[in-house]
Amino acid sequence: MGDTQGVYTVKNAYRRIMGDYSDNPGTYKWVTLWKxxxxxxxxxxxxxxxxxxxxxxxxxxxxxxxxxxxxxxxxxxxxxxxxxxxxxxxxxxxxxxxxxxxxxxxxxxxxxxxxxxxxxxxxxxxxxxxxxxxxxxxxxxxxxxxxxxxxxxxxxxxxxxxxxxxxxLGRASYQPHATVLPESDPHDRPRCYFDAGYRQHTGEATYGVVLLNHEGVFMAATAGTLPGAFSPIMAEALACKEALSWLKGCDTQMVDLLTDCMELRNMVTSRGTGTRSYVGVIVDQCRTTMSLFTSCSLHYISRAVNMHAHTLAR
Incomplete structure (x- = not known):
């Protein structure tokens, strides 16, 4: 059964029949499955x-x-x-x-x-x-x-x-590979305000995004619906993801993101936030997208200041 010493074992027989690690795309990594x-x-x-x-x-x-x-x-x-x-x-x-x-x-x-x-x-x-x-x-x-x-x-x-x-239940653990985002606030970068709206009784969610230059002059805006949002914080995380995707489509390389959701800001910038929920998955995707920018940071602002995107989201 493939043993160099000619000794039969159930383990070697299993690997002989089912296969083990392989670089061949047509062969499944069985050991990976069980782990x-x-x-x-x-x-x-x-x-x-x-x-x-x-x-x-x-x-x-x-x-x-x-x-x-x-x-x-x-x-x-x-x-x-x-x-x-x-x-x-x-x-x-x-x-x-x-x-x-x-x-x-x-x-x-x-x-x-x-x-x-x-x-x-x-x-x-x-x-x-x-x-x-x-x-x-x-x-x-x-x-x-x-x-x-x-x-x-x-x-x-x-x-x-x-x-x-x-x-x-503690049966799974995950350690994130994210880094702390810079808190610097250069005056020459555009500012992107985003916000989400969530209707608890219907489960409907919407988002709004407004991009201003460093002098506060309007540059562009977008809005839309958020299918699959199950809670207000999930809607905020999805709105952040949509804003980042939109900014990449606009070929923006440096930007300051501004949100009125302190919980989201803490999740994105925290060292210890892992992918332990669906919101965590979205936050991890946001971190990955942010790393693709030349410079991108997330800041908390009050709802009164974030009325730009708040109006669009509603």
Missing amino acids: LRVPPKWKIFLWRVVSGILPTTDNLIIKRVEVDPICLMCGTTHENIMHALILCDYSKMVWNISGLPVTNILTNHFQSWFIGVLDSLTEGQVRLAVGILYYLWLARNSALWERSLPRPTSTVRRAVMAEEAFTR
Whole structure:
């Protein structure tokens, strides 16, 4: 079984059959799977996915089970594992709402897709991605057995809540790689005011962003909705993310961000804030985007001063 001394062990037999670490994109990193800090049922589910043994319609037909091959979630394409969890229109909406940067992983094989996830996301983001995969499959089963499909936001919310509960139990830990942002306030940099609006009774969220030059003269502005916001602080974090993306699109290299949310400012600039919640994932994405600027810092201001963006967000 591959042992240089000719000694048989279960470990060597397992590695011989299932494979070990490999640089080949077509071979899954099995050891990495079992070391993931996720709930046990998520890990077993993920093992079934990468092994290709989920009872999707294509696998059932191979086993000579007479079923309709059409996907139950979109009703347009034959179902397989990659389609059900990644490529289906419903699944795409769920991934877009989650905010995880996985849409740029282009492949038709799940193993290659998940290796891309492991290589490009942080530990906390990978944990959330596994949770979304698990609850996407539950949504698919709901369409099969109950003839009903939950809203994409509901599927994301279930994954987020389960990930947060698991983290609170102390079964997962994450140490951020963020640095403290500079508190300097040069007078020659433009100022970007952003704010979020959140309606508790409907769950609707909006944002507004206003960019002024260093003399306070209007330069540009934008506003929009924030799908997938489950709380006021999540809306503020998403507004920060939208502002940063917009600024990058405007080719802004140096900017001061100004928010009237002290909690968000403390989370972004704190050394000890980890990716332990969905808000933490968004904050981590904001830190990553901020590092792409030549100079970018986040400052707290009073709501009265932030009326520029506050008006747009409402």
